[in-house]
Amino acid sequence: MPAHIGKQIILDLYINDKSEKQIAQELNISQQAVNKWKQKMLNTLNQKMSF
Numbered sequence: 001m002p003a004h005i006g007k008q009i010i011l012d013l014y015i016n017d018k019s020e021k022q023i024a025q026e027l028n029i030s031q032q033a034v035n036k037w038k039q040k041m042l043n044t045l046n047q048k049m050s051f
Helices: 004-016 021-025 031-049
Strands: none
Touching: 004 021, 004 031, 021 031
């Protein structure tokens, strides 16, 4: 999956207030996959924000 999926998941979770289950259904992936993407993207954001 392309990286823009990760960005969309973060936007939907934290800005659009959707659940992992809703996002999984929309993207036709498992809820576990949504959770993995979320963790991956949050780790990436954390690394970029650390000095």
